[in-house]
Amino acid sequence: MSVRTLRIDGRDVASGEGTTVLEAARDAGVAIPTLCHLEGLSPVAACRLCLVEIEGSNKLQPACITPVSEGMVVHTATPRLREIRRTVIELLFTEGNHVCAVCVANGHCELQDRAVDVGMDHARLPYRFPDRPVDLSHQRFGLDHNRCILCSRCVRVCDEVEGAHVWDMAWRGEHCRIIAGLDQPWGAVDACTDCGKCVMVCPTGALFHKGDSVAEKHEDPSRLAALLQARRARQEAP
Amino acid sequence: MSQPAKLRLATVWLAGCSGCHMSFLDLDEWLIELAPQIEMVFSPIASDIKTYPEAVDVALVEGGVGTSENLDLIRQVRRRSRLLVSFGDCAVTANVPGLRNPLAGPAAVLDRSYLELADGSARWPHAPGLVPELLERVLPVHELVPVDLFLPGCPPPAERIRAVLEALLRGEQPQMEGAEMIRFG
Amino acid sequence: MPVPTKPESFMALEAVLLRHHRSPDSLIEILHQSQNLYSYLSDPLLRHVATRLKLPLSRVKGTASFYHLFRFQPPARHRCVVCTGTACQIQGASALIEAMEESLGLQMGDRRGDGWVSLSEVRCLGTCSDAPLVLIDGTVGRQQSSDGLRRWLQELEP
């Protein structure tokens, strides 16, 4: 594998061909915020949080899918990008009903963490207060659409890793919603294997274990990468 | 910022659970340090004055704006205060009181609370002039009047409140960044 | 045609499925034909399509719900549509919507509970020289006035 040298925020970085700017930056100790991205799942570049500036291009590029190239000069935290990220987070907070104080994921929520990262002390945009349902039909898990940021991690993990494809995105635009089966109660969908991977990868408290109370959801989405690695190792073993 | 001899401090309680005020009381012995540096001119926990006074330096406003009374008061607070602080998540985001907003207006909220969920004697509270009317929605303070500083948290931890007050007493702008200072919830 | 609920009742769809080699690529074409045959995409129908195409249920519903022309409940007996293309918009579409809403007692996008009438909008019929346009049960009303529209609506069969 040939090596590409580039500069990220003034640091010289050497990365293998095919590496993404996001991976290269993380290897170099530069944190670029993400939400829809999760190692082990196909990238969708939908949340736009990881947009970076690349010299010579007037368009912002999502670090999660942009491959490194020789001589590339990347800026990940310019004032313009900071402002964009804060707005993205504000857009997410205002389009749902994110009430951290009464959320199972309080204290262990990626959205909450990103809000701190981007310096969001309040939303400059008005809250929308949409009317969204909660699905408690599954025996072990629950889905609170109020807390869903439509990152589609659950859709991808169920399809790409578990192979059950219980979830999909339905409707469109502001009416987008995660559905199980034919937009049925989750508990009524035969395809679900109750594996809980969707709960594990959910960045917020939208998918949770029933019985968890406020701040009791302690999932670690990065476990997915470890799980996939173990699976690969086993497949490759003689 | 020129420092007045004593900071005229007010705390205001709108649509919230008073938890932010309780957190303020959690400042414990530091309150004793604070006392000589301020004049508490209006507060549900430290004063009997019912009318919001003029020329307040700093107002800590807990709660969202959910009733006609809240709305009148916050407008008065804005007019009469130099620095208005949204104090806690309800003031900053509408938070728990805002959970009623997806329901279609006050009638639906009253039906749900006083009729559907009632154990007995189900009826709407009705006392014109005594019980203030619910607004269409509970809103964060800054969606109605300009806010100078946001102090999130449910409740904001006592340390966070102290850091803000200390900065203000020094005549500095509090640095609202990092998980210690601006985490919601 | 009454809407069947059992899989074996969707025989009329077999020819369509065969013509498209039961290919998932043809899902949207097949949904069009399904809706033409059975007037709307009921859950049993969607389940049948999913089974025959070997697609996950959520994939089928997720796709169908993305497109505004697919219906998930029986169409109303009378379908009233206002064109809200740009040419119609600047020449009075809003007034026509008001007249429709008032005359029918419906909000834009609604269908009356008894299935008598529905009110929707379309983004440009492409015959803009006749703006503003309405479409009632497939008949185009061109250079439509609010008064004319109200009279037309009064004539709808109950």
Add this chain to the structure above:
Amino acid sequence: MNGLRCCASAGCLARGSGALIGALETAISRAELGDRIQLRPVGCLGPCSQGPLLALDPDGDLYAGVGPQDAETLVAALARRLHQGSDQATPLEWAPARGERLDLRAPFFQRQRRIVLEHCGLIDPTDLEQAIAVGAYGQLERVLQGWSPERVLTELQRSGLRGRGGAGYPTGLKWATVARMPGARKVVVCNADEGDPGAFMDRAVLEGDPHRVLEGMAIAAYAVGADHGFIYIRAEYALAIERLRLAIDQAVRRGRLGPALFGTGFGFSVELRVGAGAYVCGEETALIASIEGKRGTPRPRPPYPAERGVGGKPTLINNVETLANVAPILREGADWFAAIGTAGSAGTKVFSLTGHVRRGGLVEVPMGTSLTTVVLEMGEGAPEGSAVKAVQTGGPSGGCVPADRLDTPLDYESLQALGTIMGSGGMVVLDQSTDMVALAAYFMAFCREESCGKCVPCRAGTVQLHGLLERILAGSASRADLDQLETLGAMVMDTSLCGLGQSAPKPMLSTLRYFRGDYLARLEAP
């Protein structure tokens, strides 16, 4: 022999041209003149606002506002003239009861240069033989029998043709890129998802001369090495769909589409895919997803469709009007085409002229023609008692040109400099009665509703922008709201995943640029 060409496009049909055709048929057969008067339903004849339109051959006259009640008198007048032994020498003494004979010396006709529409309105689009008689598939035959793919690519690149769907990407370059891609199986897609409200150029071409588009697709397939094609058309265009289905069927049976065309080894098949009501499917990657039977959500590029498109195959996507230009360019030569229009924008452009304009319809003019010419001369300006305030081009991705800038030439760069785009060719004239803030809110509502919901800035940003515009309309917005509108608009443009979000704020920003006063007047007193 006399010919009657009656417009049977959607516009005139809605005005009753179907009944007119029926009445004419009856009248002709009753007069037993079937062998002396040929009646043909044809595609768009131009001034749609005056339909139903009827053209008389060989006179070349065009009648407006003709109704079924005119059939008897018209046939009688023709019969009289034929009886006098002449089919043309004397002008026909006839006029429709409620219509008129149009003055073809008017700028509306004189200023046009019809290349894309050269046969639109001349032939019966449901009759392949008529199309072949005027040369359809002739260029395909010549290409297949004597041209190398490279020669086609070179000719097209030299012509300077740019994509007519909106962005104006050089067509020859796009073709060459796909041609270079490895892979034996490539795909050609015709984007007929004409979704801009107020635009109907592609509908008119497909309804009036569908074979020209199929011929363009086949030539493209030969040049890039594709063997299969899709036409993705919006479901709202029922008549165009019907005509296309028929055209594909006829072309296959007549050996103009299918395997081993014109005795060569080249084969090309075409499939029709009908959309289901999603504007975003006009975006290339969303269109591909939709052709593949999926949700029409765009994906990031690269990979570009040229590398990985339908079914993962290298894919060429061109808009209807672009493809309709191909045969004439190769027939007349790149130099001929490049000499029409301007240096940077060669050829002609078809516009649908609508809104507050006296004479609306379909026009094709050389690139570089000024808006003054199109709107004030050809369209004859705003209706009596009003004046043009602005012209909207490019639909929800475009902007407004204010009245004092109508001298702007219609080419890609000039329009871009004004903050709008050529777009696909929708041209909506706005008079003084138009509320520009309401117009901006209208386009934002459109984008809000058509957002696919995948990326955050477009999904949630258009909702917030629309909310802010509604607040301004309601008179309850402050100066700070206006600032926020502009800041958020810029953010949505900079960060959205696809063209829909990236251009959604344009109509708003354009009206802010030229009609800021309309906004300021609505702000709450501070």
